Amino acid sequence: MTLPILYSFRRCPYAMRARLALLASGIEYEHREVVLRDKPADMLVAxxxxxxxxxxxxxxQVIDQSLDIMLWALRRNNPNGWLENEEDALNMIVQCDGDFKFHLDRYKYPNRYDGANVVEHRAKAAVFADVVNVKLQNTPQNYYTFNSCLGIYYAGYMPFLRQFSNTDKVWFAAQPWPDLQAQLATFEASKAFTTIMQTYAPWQAGAEAVIVNSAKYSFFPIF
Ligand SMILES: N[C@@H](CCC(=O)N[C@@H](CS)C(=O)NCC(=O)O)C(=O)O
Known part of the structure; x- marks a missing residue:
């Protein structure tokens, strides 16, 4: 049987959210781990x-935007109810991918951007963290326990907030965001996150296929 093929990179937050949605969908696919400085020719052709x-x-058909991959998977198969509050979720993901990501990159990699001021970019990125914290405060507690990863809503941007928190853990822990800090810890400890962070050898043409979401490599349901 021919399966969808995902070209992915373990530490890329865009790839993380695609892998999370594919995992939640339960759709079987072939995983091809990519080395960014040596991308496979097959991927570049696609x-x-x-x-x-x-x-x-x-x-x-080729889907090469992470959000489109999430939506493709979840609209096809959504056994964990990940599309709840879809419109609001998409609006939050747009904020994440826009201003927040812009400032996150300059905060995290100031050497790559001429004249980037770390403290200024951190403060601007913090606006989104604040919005998420308020949203979490207003989310009924049982929602967390019912669905520990909270669907596309949080899978869409938690990998990016995780990067933000990891850039300076001491600073992040000192911010007045108890709900966000707790949710990030839940996210990182979740079965879903640990599953999608498993390591794979870089893919090479002719290598044995790594099948994800099959009984052999994964488990279902995931929460
Ligand atoms: N808008 C794209 C962005 C994906 C993206 O920028 N991925 C990074 C890795 S995190 C990448 O592949 N960069 C190319 C490179 O570093 O060569 C998406 O949502 O899929």
Whole structure:
């Protein structure tokens, strides 16, 4: 049987959210781990822009934006109810991918951006963290325990907030965001996150296929 193929990179937050949604969907796929400085020719043929994640479907269709991969998977199969509050979730993901990511990159990698002021960019990125913290405060507690990873809503941007928190853990822990800090800890400890962070050898043409979400490599349900 021909399966969808996901080109992915373990530490890429965009690829993380695609893998989370694919895991939640239970859709079986072939995982191809990519080394960013040595991208496989097959991936570049499918998507010349050269970013991960890229999903190649058996009919040849290529989905090369992480959010589109999430929506493709969850609209096809959504046994964990990950599309609840979809409109609000998408609005939050747009904020994450826009201003927040812009300032996160400059906070995290100031050397890559001429004249980037770390403290200024951290303060601007913190605006989104604050919004998420308020949202979490207003979310009924049982929602967390019912669905420990909270669906596309949080899978869409938790990998990015995780990068933000890891850039300076001491500073992050000192911020007045108890709900966000707790939710990030829950996210990192979740079965879903540990599953999608498992390591794979870089893919090479001709290598044995790594199948994800099959009984052999994964488990279902995930929460
Ligand atoms: N808008 C894209 C962004 C993906 C992206 O920028 N991925 C990074 C890795 S985190 C990448 O592949 N960069 C190319 C490179 O570093 O060569 C998406 O949502 O999928």
């Amino acid at each position: 998507s010349p822009k050269g970013t991960v994640p890229v999903l190649v479907l058996p009919n040849g």
